[in-house]
Amino acid sequence: MNAYLKTFLVASIGVALVSVAIQVVTIQYSSEISKVLHAYPSLNMTSETLKSAFPIQKLLLSLNKYFPSIRNLPFLQPVPESSASTKSKKVKEKLFTSEQLKKFDGKDESKGPYLSILGRVYNVRKGKKHYGPGGGYEFFSGRDASRSFVSGDFSEAGLVDDVSGLSGSDYIGLDEWVKFYDSDYKYIGKLIGRYYDKNGEPTPFYYETQKWISEAYAKKEKDNVEKKIFPPCNSEWNPESGSRLWCTKRSGGIERDWVGVPRKLFIPGQSNSRCACVKNFGPPSHDPKRVTHNDRGDLDHPNLQEYANCAPHQPECFVKTD
Secondary structure, three states, X not given: OOHHHHHHHHHHHHHHHHHHHHHXXXXXXXXXXXXXXXXXXXXXXXXXXXXXXXXXXXXXXXXXXXXXXXXHOHHHOOXXXXXXXXXXXXXXXXXXXXXXXXXXXXXXXXXXXXXXXXOEEEEOHHHHHHHOOOOOOHHHEOOEOOOHHHHOOOOOOOOOOOOOOOOHHHHHHHHHHHHHHHHHOEEEEEEEOOOEOOOOOEOHHHHHHXXXXXXXXXXHHHHHHHHHHOOEOEEEEEOOOEEEEEOOOOHHHOOOOOOOEEEEEEOOOOOOEEEEXXXXXXXXXXXXXXXXXXXXXXXXXXXXXXXXXXXXXXXXXXXXXX
């Protein structure tokens, strides 16, 4: 690179640094500068002329070949979207009373159908053949029938928004329904009542419901861990021989490298038991690296019990029921 080109490049970098300083000042005092330019239009024209006469950005972009770090200069970065334009894209959610939501049951061609689940209102018009008059799910429209989504009770008594006292799997089911509508339909607002107040803020019942859902997921995770240690048995029943219980390397839907033997597994806090396939060799599952052990796997777990009249070391067992 000859001396002339070096001098030119150094001068260009110097001009770029001045440009950076000007840009910082421009950003910091943008509102004041806008006022001045508005008051004196000729200044605005002058600034545009200078930009075209001295295309600093174009010049610097062409210098990337020699100075790759130039591309990291702040004023060469894309301008981020302003917070104002971001806010303008956000759809303003609506608030509905129960009476207002009733009008969106799909019977009026110009309205809905809308439905609500856990107080969240969705436009389900694209599924009108299902949610409109005569559709298989028309009873969901124009109301919040959260409980019936998991209870299967589609009577008037069952089409209610109270979800207290459900099972853990039901609460997970409700959460999955909400995720389904979030992904497949347009969310438009909230229903004032059990889950949201007149200002659209969550009610105590909303938080209680979210707690039940969280507890259900936590229990499911705990159960999944338990099932990996004690996979469910395969089972079948006939009136002559009773129940047949047996274990394989895939019983209970849990793939593993051992078969195990059937045992009754009692869950603390529950009166009933279930059949579990129990590993009957090696160290116990809770301490798999134990060097000294009796080679009985998990057979000595305190919550396990042998089935009567079954060979304790066989993977199959027949249980007679009275």
